[in-house]
Amino acid sequence: MASKDFSVEFVAKDLLGLDVDALRLQDPVSLQEQTARALEKRYGPSKGKITVELQPSGKLRVTYRAARVDDRAEQLHRRGIAAAKRKDLKQAIQDWTAAAQLNPSEPKYFFHAGVGYFEVGDYEKAAANLLQAIDLCAFHHKALLVLGTLYLKLRKLDKAERFLEAAVEIAPDNALGHLNLGAVYSVERKYEQGIREFEQAIRLAPDDPRPYLGLAKVHSLLGQTERAEYYYRQVIKLDKAGVLRQQAQHNMASIRAERGPTQEEMLALRRTAAAARTSERPVRGTGLAGEETLPGRNWPADPARFQGTDPDSLFASGYHAYLNLDYVAAADFYAGYAVLRASDPAGWYTLGEALLRKGDLIGAARAFRKAVELDEQPTYLKQLGLVKLLQGDFATAKATLSRARELGKRDSVSNYLYGRCLAAEGNFADAIIALEQAIRSNRNNLAARLELSKALLENDELDLALQRLDELLSIPVDSPVKDEAAILREEVLARKEKQRSF
Structure with a gap:
């Protein structure tokens, strides 16, 4: 044949x-x-x-x-195809390799052997076979695509870019080629080119959630959070398997947490925490079962209420309510999602976010702790630390935030929270270091600047405290934090005057 x-x-x-x-x-x-x-x-x-x-x-x-045809090689090739369909890749590779030995002028034998080796994780042999296929047929776009994908997996980005660019040039209607080339450009921080390739992949395969996820990540890296959230929502809508959907849910929920609470939200949360600590009644939970948070029965919601409800619809509704600042409704929907998908840490995390802004610190702590138990992500630990700090449990907050730092969470908000914990236990020297790190990460973190000034004052570094307060007050931003800073500045000046009088 x-x-x-x-x-x-x-x-x-x-x-x-x-x-x-x-x-x-x-x-x-x-x-x-x-x-x-x-x-x-x-x-x-x-x-x-x-x-x-x-x-x-x-x-x-x-x-x-090919320069020649060998019937025995063709028979082995067909046998290899049949073995691959049975998922017997070991036999398939043997047959394709034998076919290539009989007729080394036929690129398809090397191509299929290369794909087989790629599938079993033997990347060295995969690359050797794919390169041989390309050596025989330089415009073999399928071999170029797989080889470029292999180099992407190995993070050999220059080679991945070269082979994938050739693959999509020869076969511009191959959505996978554009998807993988977009991934290469994104890792190389060639964001505009990455966006172009992901968008082309979507035009060719609009039901594939992967290019939407790629676009979401790129826009998130560019600080274009609204665009990122839009594409994350598309992933949630399209992904039926659930793996990408969970990643999108986690990343989408993390966008706001990464920014941290605004200065106004931080003050409101502190007032909520103070009220919660002095209240005689426990803070209410979601209210879905008409119960308090503390007893825990049917927490966070009555499972019977959500039987037959689509979990993804609940999550989407919760997200919509959250964006509209309706945290009571958001907590309601997220609680239903958490009940139906109790093993999804992103569900508990988003529930914690809604409960935190709703003012239910006890419920938020429970939700964040559940997320941490399922998946010890630094972001989950950071938010749990924030809640424990607001509750006045500085020891637990410090331990939790310290663990987040061990896992690499050292952004401005995390350093600020950690510095507050250190200051609360009287360790002002280390608190000053952490708060200065917070400011270096984000010079507009007014809350960190205020806490740094307080720590310097407690450490009896009055001149430096005054300097930091003047810097804070000179920042052209309207914030209640500056009102508190102005009061603290008067206190520092009074202390300095008192020292001079002695």
Whole structure:
């Protein structure tokens, strides 16, 4: 049985620089020679026979044919395909390798062997076989795509970019090629190019959630949070398997937490915490079962209430309510999601966020702790530490935030919270270090500047405290924090005057 030839279509104008009418005047031999030279110049030499046919659409159909055909090799190749369909990759690789040994001029044997080795994780042999396929047929876009993907996986980005760019140039309708090239550009911080490739992947495969996730991550890195959230919502809508959906839910919920509470929210949360500590009644939970948070029965919600409800719809409704600052409704929906998907840490985390802003510190602490138990993410630990700090449990807050720092959470808000814990236990020297780190990470963190001034005052560094307060007050931002800073400045001046009088 004859070997099946490898064919690909090129836009004649792009490849040869000639329009269709001019090409139709070419004799077949001349057209074939021009095409072969153009392909070699662009992609390198090929070792088989190339035939060219001008299509009515204006495209050139280029067919690669191996230098020879071996019937025994073809039989082994077909047997390898059958083994691969049975998921017997070991046998498939053996058959394809044997076929390549019988007829080393046929690129498809090396291509399939390379794919097989890629699937079993033997990347060195995968690369060797794929390179051999490309050496035989330089425009073998399938081999270029898999090899580029392999190098992306190995983080050899320059090679990944080169092979994937060639793959999508030859086969521009391959959505996977654009997806993987977008991933390469994103890792290389070529964000605009990455966005372009992800958008093209979406045009070609609009139901694939992966390019939406890629766009969400890029826009998040660029600080374009609204665009990022839009694409995360598309992932949640499209992903049926659930793995990408959970990642999108976690990342979407983390966007606001990464920014941390605004200065106004921080003051409101502190007032809520003070009220909660002095209240004779326990802070209420979500209220879904008409119970307090503390007893814990049917917490966070009565499961019977949500039977038959789509969890993803609950999560989406919770997110919508959260964006509209309706934290009571958001907690309601997120609680239902947490009940139905109790093993999803992102559900507990988002519930904790809603309860925190709703003023239910006890419920928020329980939700964040549940998220941490399921997945010890630094962001979850950070938010749990924030709640324990607001509750006045400085020892637990410090331990929790310290663990988050061990896991790499050292952003401005985390350092600020950790510094407050240190100051609360009287360790002002270390508190000053942590708060200065918070300010270096975000010079507009007014709360950190205020707490630093307080720590300096407690450490009897009055001149430096006054300097830091003046810096805070000079920042052109309206905030209640500055009102508190002005009062503290008067206190520092009074202390300095008192020292001079002695």
